[in-house]
Amino acid sequence: MSLHPQVRAVAQAGGVPPPLTTETLTAARIGLEASTLAEAGPGTPLTAVSDGDADGVPIRLYLPSPANPLPVVFYLHGGGWAMGNLETHDPLCRYLAALSGAAVIAVDYRLAPEHAFPAAHDDVDTAVAWLHREGERYGLDTGRVAIAGDSAGAHIATVAARHWRDRGKPFACQVLVCPVTDHDAELSDVESPGLRPQGLEFCWDAYAPAGVDRDQPDLAPGKADLTGLPPALVITAEHDVLCGPGEAYAMRLAEAGVPTVAVRYQGMIHGFFRRLARFDAARQAVAQVAANLRAELS
Template sequence: MAVPPLDPDAAARAASFGPVPPMRQRGLSAVREAIESAPLPPDMPEMAVDEREASGGIPLRIYRPTRDVTAPVVVYFHGGGMVLGSNHSFEPLARELAAASGATVIAVDYRLAPEHPAPAQFDDAYRATEWVGDHAAELDVDPTRLAVAGDSAGGALGAAVALAARDNDGPVISCQVLLYPGLDRDMGAKSITSMPDAPMLSLDDIIFMHDLADGSAGTPHEAYRVPAYAADVAGLPPAIVVTAECDPIRDWGERYAARLRDAGVQTTLTRYPGMYHGFLMRSDATARGRLAIAEVGALLRAKFAHPVPFNGHWAAAT
């Protein structure tokens, strides 16, 4: 099975990059430079932005679409395979999430591999989430309406933080937003074997980033690094899962969503037709990207407006 046809907007966006050599051929430094030097869209949503540091010196960028001192809060982890990306390069997505949801979005500039071997990325994500919960008053956010969100590798971090918070009586997370999450390591997934040369993310690119992130330790088997390995997903917070039809890791997110549902976790899964991996990094480039941001934002607004009581665990959905 070949890659499904791209949506016309998505095809135009992919074509605008021209032929892109594999990451392995370009080298990590060149790929990082390309991502960080890419121009940001000129018409990003306007809002107040400030910088803070969580405990341990973890850089945070805070996006405030409202002056509400009891605004809900979304702790956001950017994508990039644990080896790429930053709060700068993923600023468009963070701003769009804030504007669409009406929540304060706090983006976490976690340490990257291979310079900082795992579990540094998870450690930063979890510590930052704890810090936000503990400092909600000074941040002018509502700790009872705290969500985590992430795209690609950031989606894996969001899922891992939700697991760890459940397991360790950590911050009460009201929702986990997993955008085409890279939370598995099954290279035999049908979406991967049928689309090894998919646009924007190829099988070789996936392996290249995993090799860098894993280092000499090899493939990890801990659930906080690969959430698909979690033995039990019951009692996790409600989930919003987004996948893209033309994404080789599509099945990873959809299988995790199915596991959550089977375990009684309230879960919304949406697959966007004709979209490639990473389509929300620049949601303004496609009509379906704009739709996806609006729909995720509406779901978050609804969950924040009508929070489900938390009684030490999340009750199973019926």
């Protein structure tokens, strides 16, 4: 399928960002946040939304209802480990909480290159440990916890899934949207106004600079032991350079005995998932993720 008409319209309207470089990173961060209202809409009203601190890691807690205790979904934003924050994914987290019926905890992990590997992974592990210790005080069910993320957030999510499997407190499920996988994964050959190979290379260099072993399991999840990981939903986009790597990782999970479903959204590009006001497919994909979470967290 060719690019979806809604994607072509965005590209024709000037929705293609300039190449990512050290010089353009600050502007890219500002632009990503500034575009949130236009890209994702004002956000779904919820029972309560509050900012908090998980042992030094900023989080935002979304409560879809006053029910107690609520299952929990950790959501990890994308942005190549170098962009994104609580604001850029706020409408997405609101919508996901409303549809899933679960509390959503968004983690504002530290960004590269100011904070290189393993800063983001460490922040997420800290937030998860905080939930297991303090969650009941907030009406959260620490026995029903999922993890989800898009792009680099999905990379962090699958690594966290392995960490907490090994610690004996596995997640109920994992949701990986357009995931970054291994640094040497063969990219899909697509022409797209979304993520480009140059931008992906910049993000890898920012988070795992020269001297860092990119083949270690915490950076190359496809090279890790995947047995015993929680059930996975992997969502890819047809016109995304990470489509092939994401589907290959889903197959690796399945071959390791992990219950895994992979779904490709036709005509879509990298980053479509948060763009609720632009793409019909974004709302459908969030609805699919929410239904998956309801089933796995029931």
